[in-house]
Amino acid sequence: MMRVTKLFFVMMLVALATSASGTVTVEETGPQEDANIAVVNRFIEVFETKDLAVFDEILADDYRDNGEATTTQDVKDKLAAYFKAFPEMFVVVKDQFAVGDRVVTRGVWGGTHRSKLMGIKATRKNVNVKFIIIHRVENGKIAEEWDIHDLLGLMEQLH
Numbered sequence: 463m464m465r466v467t468k469l470f471f472v473m474m475l476v477a478l479a480t481s482a483s484g485t486v487t488v489e490e491t492g493p494q495e496d497a498n499i500a501v502v503n504r505f506i507e508v509f510e511t512k513d514l515a516v517f518d519e520i521l522a523d524d525y526r527d528n529g530e531a532t533t534t535q536d537v538k539d540k541l542a543a544y545f546k547a548f549p550e551m552f553v554v555v556k557d558q559f560a561v562g563d564r565v566v567t568r569g570v571w572g573g574t575h576r577s578k579l580m581g582i583k584a585t586r587k588n589v590n591v592k593f594i595i596i597h598r599v600e601n602g603k604i605a606e607e608w609d610i611h612d613l614l615g616l617m618e619q620l621h
Contacts (some may be wrong), residue, residue: 464506465605495560498599502558502565505604509553509571512545514538522603530607540571547584571611575620582620589619 491499501520508516521534543550551573558567572590575582586598592613 491560495562497602498560498563498565498597499558501599501602501604502567502597506553506555506567508541509551516559518606522600522605527609543579543586545578547575547577548589549576550574563598563600565599566594567597568592568594572609574605580618587618587620589616591619593614 504516504520508514515568517534517537520551523531523538525534525537551571553569555567555569557569558565560566570590570592572588574588575585577584592615593609593611595607595609597604
């Protein structure tokens with residue numbers, strides 16, 4: 463319970479600080495947090511490299527996405543649809559920090575909508591979608607992810 467309380471407190475501090483100044487960096491991490499951040503950054507890099515095979519290396523066998531058990535192949539299939547719709551997708555990390563086995567990343571992804579996605583035909587519109595993701599890393603692999611993407615904002619930009 464203490465770990466959850468500490469994580470919540472740190473997230474609230476980041477929310478308050480970023481609302482005032484834009485970006486916050488948590489400096490005091492140990493070797494394990496640094497290693498966890500490195501694993502999560504490999505996950506994020508896939509959005510630019512489109513190398514889905516990386517997921518075979520960094521996702522745990524019992525990986526959970528927003529509480530739902532899922533397979534590495536399901537993750538690849540889902541992201542392949544996004545990569546097809548936004549072939550030049552980019553990601554900008556605004557904030558990232560680790561507390562214990564959790565890594566929190568806040569940023570924006572974007573690109574030009576070039577193929578059908580979620581029933582919407584290609585619009586050729588440029589989009590920017592804000593996100594916050596919390597990854598839990600266990601034994602050097604991502605075991606769980608909780609993410610929030612501004613999908614309403616995405617839909618508004620596509621229409």
